[in-house]
Amino acid sequence: xxxxxxxxxxxxxxxxxxxxxxxxxxxxxxxxxxxxxxxxxxxxxxxxxxxxxxxxxxxxxxxxxxxxxxxxxxxxxxxxxxxxxxxxxxxxxxxxxxxxxxxxxxxxxxxxxxxxxxxxxxxxxxxxxxxxxxxxxxxxxxxxxxxxxxxxxxxxxxxxxxxxxxxxxxxxxxxxxxxxxxxxxxxxxxxxxxxxxxxxxxxxxxxxxxxxxxxxxxxxxxxxxxxxxxxxxxxxxxxxxxxxxxxxxxxxxxxxxxxxxxxxxxxxxxxxxxxxxxxxxxxxxxxxxxxxxxxxxxxxxxxxxxxxxxxxxxxxxxxxxxxxxxxxxxxxxxxxxxxxxxx
Amino acid sequence: xxxxxxxxxxxxxxxxxxxxxxxxxxxxxxxxxxxxxxxxxxxxxxxxxxxxxxxxxxxxxxxxxxxxxxxxxxxxxxxxxxxxxxxxxxxxxxxxxxxxxxxxxxxxxxxxxxxxxxxxxxxxxxxxxxxxxxxxxxxxxxxxxxxxxxxxxxxxxxxxxxxxxxxxxxxxxxxxxxxxxxxxxxxxxxxxxxxxxxxxxxxxxxxxxxxxxxxxxxxxxxxxxxxxxxxxxxxxxxxxxxxxxxxxxxxxxxxxxxxxxxxxxxxxxxxxxxxxxxxxxxxxxxxxxxxxxxxxxxxxxxxxxxxxxxxxxxxxxxxxxxxxxxxxxxxxxxxxxxxxxxx
Numbered sequence: 001x002x003x004x005x006x007x008x009x010x011x012x013x014x015x016x017x018x019x020x021x022x023x024x025x026x027x028x029x030x031x032x033x034x035x036x037x038x039x040x041x042x043x044x045x046x047x048x049x050x051x052x053x054x055x056x057x058x059x060x061x062x063x064x065x066x067x068x069x070x071x072x073x074x075x076x077x078x079x080x081x082x083x084x085x086x087x088x089x090x091x092x093x094x095x096x097x098x099x100x101x102x103x104x105x106x107x108x109x110x111x112x113x114x115x116x117x118x119x120x121x122x123x124x125x126x127x128x129x130x131x132x133x134x135x136x137x138x139x140x141x142x143x144x145x146x147x148x149x150x151x152x153x154x155x156x157x158x159x160x161x162x163x164x165x166x167x168x169x170x171x172x173x174x175x176x177x178x179x180x181x182x183x184x185x186x187x188x189x190x191x192x193x194x195x196x197x198x199x200x201x202x203x204x205x206x207x208x209x210x211x212x213x214x215x216x217x218x219x220x221x222x223x224x225x226x227x228x229x230x231x232x233x234x235x236x237x238x239x240x241x242x243x244x245x246x247x248x249x250x251x252x253x254x255x256x257x258x259x260x261x262x263x264x265x266x267x268x269x270x271x272x273x274x275x276x277x278x279x280x281x282x283x284x285x286x287x288x289x290x291x292x293x294x295x296x297x298x299x300x301x302x303x304x305x306x307x308x309x310x311x312x313x314x315x316x317x318x319x320x321x322x323x324x325x326x327x328x329x330x331x332x333x334x335x336x337x338x339x340x341x342x343x
Numbered sequence: 344x345x346x347x348x349x350x351x352x353x354x355x356x357x358x359x360x361x362x363x364x365x366x367x368x369x370x371x372x373x374x375x376x377x378x379x380x381x382x383x384x385x386x387x388x389x390x391x392x393x394x395x396x397x398x399x400x401x402x403x404x405x406x407x408x409x410x411x412x413x414x415x416x417x418x419x420x421x422x423x424x425x426x427x428x429x430x431x432x433x434x435x436x437x438x439x440x441x442x443x444x445x446x447x448x449x450x451x452x453x454x455x456x457x458x459x460x461x462x463x464x465x466x467x468x469x470x471x472x473x474x475x476x477x478x479x480x481x482x483x484x485x486x487x488x489x490x491x492x493x494x495x496x497x498x499x500x501x502x503x504x505x506x507x508x509x510x511x512x513x514x515x516x517x518x519x520x521x522x523x524x525x526x527x528x529x530x531x532x533x534x535x536x537x538x539x540x541x542x543x544x545x546x547x548x549x550x551x552x553x554x555x556x557x558x559x560x561x562x563x564x565x566x567x568x569x570x571x572x573x574x575x576x577x578x579x580x581x582x583x584x585x586x587x588x589x590x591x592x593x594x595x596x597x598x599x600x601x602x603x604x605x606x607x608x609x610x611x612x613x614x615x616x617x618x619x620x621x622x623x624x625x626x627x628x629x630x631x632x633x634x635x636x637x638x639x640x641x642x643x644x645x646x647x648x649x650x651x652x653x654x655x656x657x658x659x660x661x662x663x664x665x666x667x668x669x670x671x672x673x674x675x676x677x678x679x680x681x682x683x684x685x686x
Contacts, residue, residue, distance in 0.1 A: 011475070064456055072440070073425035075418070075617070082416035085442055094449075094456050097415070097440040099428055106437075113407055113437050132354075252618070259621060274418070275595070275618055278602060 013041035063093040065301065066119035068110050070127065072099035075273050076248055077125070080145070083294035084123060090295075091302055093120075104129035115140050121301045124149070128189035131155075143301045145293065148191040148310075158296045158311045162192045165286040165315040166199025166246070169268040172284070172317055173242040174207045177327050178266060182215040182233050182240035184226055184250045196246045196270055215240050226253020227260075234263050241327040243267040251276075251283060266325040272318065281321025288315045356384035406436040408644065409462035411453050413470065415442035418616050419591055420468070423488070426637035427466060433638075434645055436463075447472035458483050464644045467492070471532035474498075486644045488636065491534040491653075501639045501654045505535045508629040508658040509542025509589070512611040515627070515660055516585040517550045520670050521609060525558040525576050525583035527569055527593045539589045539613055558583050569596020570603075577606050584670040586610040594619075594626060609668040615661065624664025631658045 010020045015034060022030050023038040067084050069077040077099065085095045098114065100107035104127040111122065111134070121141040132151035134142065144157045173181050183200050186193045197216075204211050214236070217229045226245070230253065233240050242265055245251040251269025258265070269276070269285040276283040296311045317323070353363045358377060365373050366381040410427050412420040420442070428438045441457065443450035447470040454465065454477070464484040475494035477485065487500045516524050526543050529536045540559075547554050557579070560572045569588070573596065576583050585608055588594040594612025601607070612619070612628040619626040639654045660666070 008473070008475075066439070071425070072415075072421055072428070075421070078415055078418070078421040081440075081442065082414070082444075085415070085444065094441065094453055096409070096453075096457065097424075097442075098437065099424065099440075101425075101428065101432075110437055110439075114439065130351075255618075256621060275598075278599060279621070 066114040162195035166196035170203035178242035223253035227257035230257035268323040284323025409457040430641040505538035509539035513546035521585035566596035570600035573600035611666040627666025
């Protein structure tokens, strides 16, 4: 049983929707006989106007936030969109989304189009391009999420604690005895990806393990490409025994690659994903509360403008099996698989 | 190396963005000295205006389509959104999305808000509520996707071939010898879900298998709830040996339930999902080309208004293992696992 709408009332009473709206909103100059018919229908149908609907009926549109994202088909963005929507609903705001598919020119067109269409404020996951042009826009309040935009001095940004996450993932693998830990990473021009790699390097350095640049793969974000790189690294004379995948697509690429391979390296991903817990072993990830990220962004957006703020959302390791696999040889020894054993 | 923007040209030439825009669009009344400075900067920076950017600069906003969906955190909608965006890009149109989270009142507010903000046309995945009120709106061209809206006589709809898909999934299981095939289904108030169930019943009937209403579960769409129902059915005295899950969430619920159970029933899902091929056994699904669905919707939307049209996108079975498992006993016998064996 759905709730009756004003359109139902109008049909039932045989009047226009406009008339129902005028009666419901107690506007003047409606004939008493019409008012009576509408009220009768409201009583019969059990119509209850809610405040939001009433505001719409009065012609005041809802507060609408625009969310501009990189690529909606990536699960991270779908989850972010749902979380922003839930956070906005707490402020009786609607959210419209746009996805620029990793094309900075399209990002700009989306923002311009949302601006032109009267979106009230913007949440943007910025592309790696310069965003200086946004400063010249003025007026449209914007909060950035996940990454620091380039070329803007005064930006509110809500980020994950990326460096700490990269460090924690790497330390997690080091603690299991791994010394050859590969990094599989997206575009390091993104501050998030960059900071995760900084954490990786710091953890290795502090453990006295030299960073082997031959184990660092940058700029791959398509799972098929990641799988290729994982296979290539595992085929090295002295292969990695563990992987840190700096986002969900990279982790899925590792997962796919290992289906085809005999090796069982450990790996840790950054970003949780649906079904990560269903595999054997389950996928160990760096996780965070995306609701907290979204709520922080919406609250910054709706709060008075002050000095630019940077908010960091904490992250944690969720151990599910893939990150707890030991290396295939005691630590300190060289690889059993390597043709250079004993050399 | 990102491409230079009009903002870069303005900075380089020391003029306003407006001036650059006027020069680029060959508007009159710009001083010759300013024109020269802007042209010099354009040459130095290698700025190339594209047609879309030029239109924006002329103040004409891009054609913008609104896509209104049930729940963006469901993978089906994320894939649909990406596909609509790709289809719209072929017509130089932008897409903004809204998600109503299964709340018809919010669906209406989203549509009203998009309308009020000048979105040019709408693609809507309708909730099960009555959409008669949309007819009274007039003017905002709308195409429905995936489901037939209620209460609208004249609606353009692009759907999957749901009945055929439900039939094919069930026939696939019957062909492996299954006779006790359970249906795990979403809200049958949705035409898509309804039609898939019609196909299921038709296939059983044609195979001479009576529909056992005790094996039909309706109105579940949350994977946890699906898992509970799967466990309940498998605990019946005469349990199902196979499942047809009428959408991706239901299939994931079956997958999760079977991790905790000793039985190995066959199952077929409707909707492909990421990683469906990575499990052992892989998940057999009814699949379709979501790009074709999206392109059909965008083309209907941008074509001249004629008689209402219904387009059906074909579906196919993708066999990956889960749908090819045999029943645990020869067909015709009762379950080996049943406590009533031989009774």
